[in-house]
Amino acid sequence: MSEFFRFRRFRPWLLAAGLLALLPALPVMAQQEPISPLPLDALVDHLGKTLDTRKVVLGEKLFHDKRLSGDNTITCASCHNLARNGADVPERPVSLGVGGAQGAVNAPTVFNARYNFRQFWDGRAANLAEQVSGPVRNLVEMGSSWPEVMTKLNRDSALAAQFQSIYSDGVQSKNIQDAIAAYEMTLTTPNAPFDKWLRGEKGALTAEELQGYQLFKSYGCIACHQGVNVGGNMYQTFGVMGDYFAARGNPTEADNGRFNVTRDPADMHVFKVPSLRNVALTPPYFHDGSAQTLEQAVDVMFRYQVGLRAKPQEKALIVKFLHTLTGQYRGKSLAR
Numbered sequence: 001m002s003e004f005f006r007f008r009r010f011r012p013w014l015l016a017a018g019l020l021a022l023l024p025a026l027p028v029m030a031q032q033e034p035i036s037p038l039p040l041d042a043l044v045d046h047l048g049k050t051l052d053t054r055k056v057v058l059g060e061k062l063f064h065d066k067r068l069s070g071d072n073t074i075t076c077a078s079c080h081n082l083a084r085n086g087a088d089v090p091e092r093p094v095s096l097g098v099g100g101a102q103g104a105v106n107a108p109t110v111f112n113a114r115y116n117f118r119q120f121w122d123g124r125a126a127n128l129a130e131q132v133s134g135p136v137r138n139l140v141e142m143g144s145s146w147p148e149v150m151t152k153l154n155r156d157s158a159l160a161a162q163f164q165s166i167y168s169d170g171v172q173s174k175n176i177q178d179a180i181a182a183y184e185m186t187l188t189t190p191n192a193p194f195d196k197w198l199r200g201e202k203g204a205l206t207a208e209e210l211q212g213y214q215l216f217k218s219y220g221c222i223a224c225h226q227g228v229n230v231g232g233n234m235y236q237t238f239g240v241m242g243d244y245f246a247a248r249g250n251p252t253e254a255d256n257g258r259f260n261v262t263r264d265p266a267d268m269h270v271f272k273v274p275s276l277r278n279v280a281l282t283p284p285y286f287h288d289g290s291a292q293t294l295e296q297a298v299d300v301m302f303r304y305q306v307g308l309r310a311k312p313q314e315k316a317l318i319v320k321f322l323h324t325l326t327g328q329y330r331g332k333s334l335a336r
């Protein structure tokens with residue numbers, strides 16, 4: 001008899017009801033990884049709206065147009081090489097602008113920039129369109145001004161007509177910004193091995209790469225480098241666990257990070273957490289371009305963000321994982 005009652009305590013209908021209640025949560029449970037794959041369709045914006053390909057075509061042209069610079073020598077692509085990594089050449093800790101002028105920080109890649117919550121190391125531009133004004137007017141980048149650029153572009157009647165066919169007010173700084181931003185929306189690099197793994201292709205990662213990902217999570221790198229861009233979705237202090245800047249020496253104004261934007265002492269040395277997508281291809285690292293290799297960058301992160309000394313073997317595994325974040329541009333895997 002007692003056996004019978006014990007058996008009765010197992011209530012299949014309760015189990016079934018419990019499973020039914022879980023159903024709405026299933027999609028969430030299926031994507032419990034803190035990183036999500038890059039969307040495969042770059043022609044759709046974050047609101048699900050299809051991009052205007054006329055703007056994309058115009059934006060691509062402008063991205064490669066020297067007339068956006070004061071002395072007609074520099075294009076956006078001069079510092080953001082799309083044939084390689086969307087960033088500057090590895091020999092340059094900081095970029096060279098008009099007349100060989102030296103910039104203050106390392107050029108980040110434009111690939112996947114659309115998925116960053118703000119633009120620039122210190123987040124001073126809210127979006128891609130706003131960002132464009134930075135380099136055009138920056139004296140050590142393109143060294144020009146909007147009136148100057150508009151005058152030059154308006155002299156090109158074919159180009160002016162192309163503007164007119166899309167924008168009723170023709171060549172305007174806001175339209176230049178809008179078109180370049182539309183083009184930049186297409187600069188994405190989906191299908192990295194890690195993304196394939198996230199999509200369920202379990203063979204896309206080796207056992208060591210997967211171990212590297214586990215370490216990336218267990219050491220807390222994931223607390224800052226997460227989401228679709230493996231970064232780019234929050235601000236954090238550089239030097240949470242130690243004074244990176246004192247150790248490095250030679251302080252610069254750019255080291256102040258977001259403080260330069262807000263003047264709030266709490267924002268001293270605070271930076272946008274950079275995306276780690278394609279990071280294997282974008283040395284040198286950090287806003288100051290101080291780390292030549294990924295190994296060095298991971299060492300610095302362990303020391304100043306996690307507060308530990310990296311074990312060589314674990315560091316090597318994490319670096320292997322970081323290599324799996326290299327994606328494809330226009331169907332071809334990026335390479336150095």
Ligand code: HEC
Nearest residue numbers: 075076079095096097105106107108113119120121135141
């Ligand atoms: C002289 C080199 C140079 C030129 C020319 C240049 N950039 Fe940059 N770009 C940089 C540097 C350096 C940064 C980082 C600046 C900072 O954060 O303060 C940057 C940052 C960016 C970012 C932000 C990426 C991020 O993750 O925050 C985007 C987007 C971008 N540039 C697009 C462009 C476009 C579009 C043009 C042309 C209108 C352009 N750049 C011209 C060097 C350059």
Ligand code: HEC
Nearest residue numbers: 220221224236238271273274285286287297298301302305
């Ligand atoms: C508390 C937040 C935080 C944690 C934890 C953290 N990072 Fe970072 N990471 C940052 C910030 C902020 C930067 C940018 C620093 C700068 O250049 O100003 C950065 C930069 C990097 C870069 C250089 C990217 C580039 O393009 O220059 C790499 C690589 C990196 N982190 C890897 C890691 C790894 C691996 C771990 C774990 C061991 C880790 N991070 C933990 C916040 C963090």
